[in-house]
Amino acid sequence: MNPTFTNFHKNRYEWAFKAKKEFINRFVRLDVEKIEAASTKELTISVYGPTQVGKTAVILSLLGIKQDRLSQLSKWLRGKRKLGESSTVTVMRYERSQDHSFHVRLPNDVVKAGLNGEQLEAALESVRANVETQESYSVEPIVVEIPFDYFEERNVHLNIVDLPGVESAELKEVEHVKQCIKHWLPLSEVCLLVDDAAQLTAFTQYVIKDIKTWYEQLDHFRVIPTRALSLDNIRKNIFNGTITSANDLVSDYAKVLNRVLKMELDFSKTIYPIDVGNSWDVIRDREPVLYGKMKDIMDGILQNLQRDLENLDVNELSFSRLTKLYKEAEEASKHELEQHQKKVEKYETLIERQTAIMEHEREAAELQAGHLKKEIQIYEEFIQGIVFLDPDSEQIRKLVNDVIEFTPYYRKASMINSHIDKLELCVEQEIETKLREIKQKASILGIGVPFEEPCHAYIPRIEQKIDAFWLKGTYEKAVTTTRDYAEEWVTQMYVNYNLFLTPVLHEAIGQKERLVKEKEFLMVVSAQKINNLEKEIAMYREQKAELDAHYQAVYELWNQDREHASQLQGYFIKYWMEYKNELQQDLLYGQAEERWLAAHYLQLLQRDGVKIIESLNG
Secondary structure, eight states: OOOHTTTTTTTTTHHHHHHHHHHHOSSSSOOOOHHHTTSSSOOOEEEEEOOTTHHHHHHHHHHOOOOOOHHHHHHHHTOOOOOTSOOOOOOOEEEEEESSSEEOOOTTTEEEEEEEEHHHHHHHHHHHHHHHHHSSOOOEEEEEEOOOGGSSSOOOOOOEEEOOOGGGOGGGGHHHHHHHHHGGGGGOSSSEEEEEGGGGGGGGOOSSTTTTTTTGGGGGGGEEEEEETHHHHHHHHHHSOOSSSSHHHHHHHHHHHHHHTTOOOOOOTTTTTOTTHHHHHHHHHHHHHHHHHHHHHHHHHEEEEEEHHHHHHHHHHHGGGGGGHHHHHHHHHOOOOOOHHHHHHHHHHHHHHHHHHHHHHHHHHHHHHHHEEEEEEHHHHHHHOOOOOOHHHHHHHHHHHSSOOOTSSBBBBBHHHHHHHHHHHHHHHHHHHHHHHHHHHHHHHOOOOOOOOOOOOOOOOOOOOOSSSHHHHHHHHHHHHHHHHHHHHHHHHHHHHHHHHHHHHHHHHHHHHHHHHHHHHHHHHHOOOOOOOHHHHHHHHHHHHHHHHHHHHHHHHHHHHHHHHHHHHHHHHHHHHHHHHHHHHHHHHHHHHHHHHHHHHHHHHHHHHHHHGGGGOO
């Protein structure tokens, strides 16, 4: 017989798993390893919520712990933590023991067996201390086996992991708690969101990625408002007869939750308002009328939740979870785009900043060089203005001869002496005028000028009792001698003047050369800085271009993933048709028994196909 028939029931969903495998393998960017790893495992139910809302009591009640054992057991499981303090510091799972003792299995395979309640409490206290002191702690669950006589007779098969609440974690535990949640939420087919009924708005304020939009994936979430009978309007409706059944209570909470979410969703199979543990014990002891009205309803809601979770099909949930991959691809690509934009903005900021620095450096250098150039020009003009007097004998002789004239028809000593006065006055005024101008400019430039000005003994005068020269020869000799003395005196005055100006000129030249070197050094340093900045800007632009090119390639891959995610149904239809064609061939051409089996299996395949493929519409 065709093995298709023999193995059909065993491999009933094989066509769907093949479709899922091919679908997952064709993603090029989206990380779907956890989804693939979870494809054939046992159904996992995670429980998430803050401390002190009855989360552990809900789990224990779902597992079938007897009501009279619940309070004491919850206390031991707190590991000596006071009320109001977080008790679940890591992932926990509770199972039925085969004897009357507690047993604890730690992630490192250490087993603490044969414990009583107090010993269990101490063991869990030790676990918390280890989590607080170790840099890293396993995200695998601590398994607590509870004595079998704590359970009701009915054996409930539920794989529930109790997750620590990040909102209630202490500072030293936060990172470990985040890692636990990050690991387990994607691996859970169903997550129970537990919180106090008085805090219904909390169900709309989750920030964790995998649960913040839980209302878009109702197949994978159940909402558990605890202390459900504590609200005034609920009590009012109970006592006025508006709430008389589990459906009525669920309906009331569904309306409130829709109002809080500002939506109109069908929560009839999602929300389970219950009262268990201490709050239920208080109602039983203090409010017997309310307890009597609601006991069966509370038991019924708990049983409905148990049946709901027990009847979940891990395969169907596994397939339907694929519908959110398109959204995950959208969110992941959006997140990557945001990260890319931040990196691009970083480079743009660096380029903008370095460009501004470069322009500022260029402008500052040009401005400073301009100032130095002006200063150099001032010194240059000052230096050009320092002109040494030429002690050349011919020019001096001409000056002396022009001033001390030879007057043969007016031969008097007084005339010669007046010419000497005139010459001295002329030379002294010339030198004084030049020095005054140079001193003023030197003072402005801060150049030192010698204190003593150039001077020389005066030209000897002709002294004789008789003013007139009777003899022409005597007169000519007196004029010639006076001219020689005058020429010597002017020459020495010019030399002294030049000697006086020489240090002034040297200092001016030195100052100018210093400024020239300073300007040259400034331009070299500035050019080097600008060159380095240009290289940095070029490097940042190159890195930005590489980043843009990389993102463009990544963006194309995300587009492929989004396009691929939108074709989910096509993969399942393809493999469903292949299986259907195989069975139709046996229906048409097989033996009588094969045709009968093929007809039967085709009916199952048709139902499975419709159910699974339609579930992928989301």
